[in-house]
Amino acid sequence: MIKQLIVWLGIAVAVSGCTDSSALRALTGKPQINSRTGLIERNFDKEQIKRGEAVYTANCVGCHGVAGAGTPDWRKPNADGKYPPPPLDSTAHAWHHSTAVLKKTILKGTPPEIGSMPAWEGKLTEQQVDDVIVWIKSLWSDEIYDTWYKNFESKS
Ligand code: HEC
Numbered sequence: 001m002i003k004q005l006i007v008w009l010g011i012a013v014a015v016s017g018c019t020d021s022s023a024l025r026a027l028t029g030k031p032q033i034n035s036r037t038g039l040i041e042r043n044f045d046k047e048q049i050k051r052g053e054a055v056y057t058a059n060c061v062g063c064h065g066v067a068g069a070g071t072p073d074w075r076k077p078n079a080d081g082k083y084p085p086p087p088l089d090s091t092a093h094a095w096h097h098s099t100a101v102l103k104k105t106i107l108k109g110t111p112p113e114i115g116s117m118p119a120w121e122g123k124l125t126e127q128q129v130d131d132v133i134v135w136i137k138s139l140w141s142d143e144i145y146d147t148w149y150k151n152f153e154s155k156s
Contacts, residue, residue: 031149039146044134052135055128059120064088068139082115089139095148098156102133 032041056068063085064070070087077083086092094102106129109119120129137145 037142039142040149042145044138048131048134049138052131055132056135068136088136090141090144094136095140095144096152098152099133100156103129
C-alpha cells in the first residue's frame with residue numbers, strides 16, 4: 001500500500017513536471033514540518049511574495065503601514081466609532097483568520113457602516129489577492145505561522 005502510494009506520488013510529480021514541496025503537500029494533504037524547529041514550514045514561492053509586496057505597496061500601505069505595522073492605536077475606535085487599520089503582521093489578529101476568510105475580507109471589505117476597509121473585488125485580480133495574502137503571511141513569525149496553521153487554517 002505504502003509502496004503503491006510512493007509510486008503513485010512519483011508518477012504524479014513526474015507528470016506534473018513539478019517537484020516543489022507545495023505540489024507534494026497538495027497531493028498528500030500534509031503540511032511539511034521543519035525537522036530542526038518542529039514548526040510547520042511555509043515554503044512560499046519567493047516570486048509570489050515579491051508580487052504580493054508590490055500589490056501591497058500600490059494599494060494597502062497608505063492605510064496598513066510599512067511592513068503591515070498598522071496604526072499605533074489600532075485598538076481604539078475613531079470618533080465615528082470605526083476602527084483604524086490594524087497591523088497585518090504578527091502583532092494583531094490578521095493571523096486569527098483562515099486563508100478563505102482573509103480572501104473574503106480583502107475582496108468584500110467591511111460594510112461602510114461598520115468599518116473602512118475597502119472592497120477590492122473588481123479592482124484587484126484574484127491572483128493579486130492571493131499574492132498579497134502570501135506576502136502578509138510572510139510577515140508572520142515562524143511560531144505564529146505554525147499556530148495559525150494548526151488553530152485556524154486546518155480547521156477552516
Ligand atoms: C482606506 C484604508 C484601507 C486600505 C487602503 C486597505 N485597508 Fe485593510 N483594513 C482597513 C481597516 C479600517 C480595517 C479594519 C476593518 C474593520 O474594523 O472592520 C482593515 C482590515 C483589513 C484586514 C483584516 C484584518 C484583521 O485583523 O482581521 C485585512 C486582511 C486587510 N485589511 C487587508 C488589506 C489589504 C490586503 C489591502 C490592500 C489590497 C487593504 N487592506 C487596504 C483599512 C484599509
